[in-house]
Amino acid sequence: MTVTGGYPSVAVADKLSTKASVSASPDKERPMSATVSFSVPSPRGPRTATVSYARVGAGEPLLLLHGIGHHRQAWDPVVDILATERDVIAVDLPGFGESPALPDGLRHDLSTVVPVLGALCEALGIERPHVAGNSLGGLLALELGREKLVRSVTALSPAGFWTPVERRYAFGVLMAMRQGARQLPLPVVERLSRTAVGRAALTSTIYARPGRRSPEAVVAETLALANAAAFSETLKAGTTVQFTDDIPAVPVTVAWGTKDRLLVRRQGVRAKQIIPRARLVRLPGCGHVPMNDDPALVARVVLDGSR
Template sequence: MLAHERRGSGPPLVLIHGLGSRRQVWDPLIAELARHREVIAVDLPGFGESPLWPPLDDPRQPHRAGRPSRATAGPTTPGPTTPGPTTPGPTTPGPTTPGNATPGNATPSNATPGDATPSNATPGNATLGPPTPGPTTLSPLTPDPATPGFTDNPAADDPRGFEAAPVPGSVGHLADVVATFLDGLGLDRPELAGSSLGGGIALELGRRGRASAVTAFAPIGFWGPVGRRWCQAVVGGARVLGSALAPALPRIFATRAGRVALCGIFYGHPSRLSPEDCLGSARALSHAPGFAAARRAFGVWRLPVGADPGALTGIPVTIAWGTRDLVLPHHRQAARAREELPTARHVLLPGCGHLPFADDPARCAELLTVRQ
């Protein structure tokens, strides 16, 4: 069973966080949401307080019924559940020096390798964290110490989009785990909301028919290869630099200037964050055992233009993007989402960053409780 919290009453709403994050990222919304919904905020396996998933050939792994093939978006007969070994492939050149970046998803300040990513991005986010032991001189593009390569999945840039076999930490794999979690709670088709990686998981579950509504905040999967690598670099740099500066983080987060400097890449208004939230999220990132595999598997899942979106066309779907998102810049990726999901409600959140929940909690809660 995944670690989770339940509050409120009404139709069930399941909240799914992003890479390196934890369920507390939704805290600015919980009180308002609980007035209208039974809110279930969950820690993904290998993040927050949930243990890492078992090996994919372990019988405890969830059954993969209803998974798509790569060629179509419809359900297929379950196939083998043990992935073959992957071989590290070449990486796309990118920023290799942390420069003046500081932790918390710290991004090189002079780098622009993403989809219209601002070149003056200020590093930081409350999902960076204190450290797990390991080298501290790695650049944001250096592979995580626990991983054999920056992205060693040969399907990472496959435009067909869906993984044919389970890949540890991928959207499809984590969707399987969340689906089993929902089964354990007796929830067939709850409302789902996800942030970043969690947004991709929510959309995948909705595509499979496991949701009555889906809201995705800056979901992954609408990028090109460069945008994906930029995102991997940002979150990878946060983990490395957060570990390097771990002893100083309590003092840094205690100041407004420190929170702005360290959290500005994920939040539009980082000064509004509390020092305690910043530090807790920082530690969650550095201690997440599922981080390396999930980052490496980022590119496995996409919803290609023209593919059958499955059950998504029959339910309310909202895609929301902050206009100050420096991790998954909205200019190109929100446009791709409009093209690939034309029947969805597409919303921009002015002044909000990648994690808009503390930037504009009232608007985010409204998107989750008021349907189009």
């Protein structure tokens, strides 16, 4: 089925050598949480990077990448659905969530983080996984596709298709969110999270339906934003980012929420112009982080995009 209205023919649904060590904390009711450490080169010689992730399910591997200031739990609303058909690996990007920042000599920019993610896959024994990413994670997913490190890409509201004005607006909002998260005392965050109005005050910039988030999830993601070690460096590196390359070698799906308040949906049209073979999907009623707003729809888009 196709629709119109801002989207031209839019579907609605929508090398590094490593030596790795892995430690895991299994939980019967939740995806296996683990960390993996692996060697990556730097201008000062080999360094050890450590990444935290959760893994669950069976099938072809699917790597999930979150946005700036978030953590892998952003994908929790869809993980169980995805895990029925995929071996799901939800990653805390370096310097976010439970993953420490990259070691000295490694910058938190695209030219470094993309090969680090490739090295992560090698360390986990994953060859060319499918990848789905949101926001910064969507941009990283597209870069992985451009480098032919993955077999398919699903990018949800990916960064990098903005005008200078749109980028400055988004970065201003992100910096304000970060400042607020760092200034609010934890008891205040916990109190706000207990009501729908409070959850909206904390998260309505990224969710169209903030009331769907649990109080515990809102507290955890507010702390993740406040404590993200790589936030400032990642944001600074993004000031010169513009995605301008086609990705002819792998299937690409780009999906955008109709209520995205951070990266406006016309950026999806630009993405389609730059990647003409991409499937452009409209996510009705969804905000910038659509996994929360319509889990069934987003899971379907990701599964369809990774077939």
